[in-house]
Amino acid sequence: MKKIRISFIYTLLFVLTLGFVQAQDVISAKELQSYLKQDNTILVSAQKEVEYNKIHITGAINIDHNLLYDDMTMLLPSTQVAQIFGVNGISQNMKIVLYDEGSSKYSGRMYWILDYMGANDVKILDGGLKAWKAARKPVTRNASTAKAVTFTPRINKSYVATMATVQTAIDNPNYVIIDARTPEEFNGKNETTLRLGHIPSAVNINYETMLNAKGELKTKEELTAIFTKAGVTKEKTAIVYCKTSVRAGIEYLALKSVLGYTKVMVYDGAFTEWQAQASNKVSM
Numbered sequence: 001m002k003k004i005r006i007s008f009i010y011t012l013l014f015v016l017t018l019g020f021v022q023a024q025d026v027i028s029a030k031e032l033q034s035y036l037k038q039d040n041t042i043l044v045s046a047q048k049e050v051e052y053n054k055i056h057i058t059g060a061i062n063i064d065h066n067l068l069y070d071d072m073t074m075l076l077p078s079t080q081v082a083q084i085f086g087v088n089g090i091s092q093n094m095k096i097v098l099y100d101e102g103s104s105k106y107s108g109r110m111y112w113i114l115d116y117m118g119a120n121d122v123k124i125l126d127g128g129l130k131a132w133k134a135a136r137k138p139v140t141r142n143a144s145t146a147k148a149v150t151f152t153p154r155i156n157k158s159y160v161a162t163m164a165t166v167q168t169a170i171d172n173p174n175y176v177i178i179d180a181r182t183p184e185e186f187n188g189k190n191e192t193t194l195r196l197g198h199i200p201s202a203v204n205i206n207y208e209t210m211l212n213a214k215g216e217l218k219t220k221e222e223l224t225a226i227f228t229k230a231g232v233t234k235e236k237t238a239i240v241y242c243k244t245s246v247r248a249g250i251e252y253l254a255l256k257s258v259l260g261y262t263k264v265m266v267y268d269g270a271f272t273e274w275q276a277q278a279s280n281k282v283s284m
Contacts, residue, residue, distance in 0.1 A: 029135040046106035089146020102130030108249030118154030177202040195275040241267035
């Protein structure tokens with residue numbers, strides 16, 4: 001009887017641990033292979049179409065993330081975004097797995113978009129196509145398509161920061177503004193047609209520091225150390241941006257899914273919108 005109890009306890013601990021892992025939205029290449037066997041699952045490449053046509057994971061459909069923006073690289077109206085998802089076979093109730101070439105920029109951006117749009121279950125392939133190929137999993141050049149469905153958006157406005165939100169957050173102890181660009185961009189030492197520098201009071205956490213040498217997301221402990229050192233704590237509302245907020249997505253994922261921060265926003269207009277308004281100050 002005692003052995004049965006001990007066995008039950010170990011089984012319960014295993015199930016609870018598994019549930020904790022699955023609660024995070026980052027899955028490995030090995031996990032993806034079994035995940036794709038589940039009903040109502042769709043694999044989405046967020047790569048540019050030209051890259052998708054060169055090589056992609058077998059069975060993946062492609063939605064170039066650039067199709068979801070207007071001329072200012074800001075997200076299109078939710079009805080248009082929903083239509084693009086629906087036409088390509090994605091509904092808000094599907095199990096959606098995203099990947100890109102391995103930078104996590106594009107899959108991270110798409111992750112935030114789908115979260116904002118109210119998708120129920122969104123995952124990211126850790127390490128993207130690079131990790132999939134390293135695991136010797138099947139790839140192809142043959143495009144895949146999915147039957148059109150209806151995507152019904154349920155907008156989460158608390159996940160997006162407007163320019164006005166950012167203006168309120170500057171030097172506000174209840175907020176922390178995170179610039180996900182490189183140190184050169186942050187410090188105004190890069191060549192660009194934009195104004196040089198960053199949003200006042202922002203801290204710099206280069207999105208590349210989220211990933212290890214293999215292009216996979218760093219451990220929870222490593223990510224905690226990175227954000228804590230920069231003063232990003234759970235009681236503050238974190239607003240993440242970069243030049244166009246494509247790179248901001250992977251930091252949104254790290255904070256929200258891996259670390260469990262509940263107050264995380266992406267400034268969709270990003271530095272491009274911010275610096276274009278002359279009345280907005282820029283720091284060096």
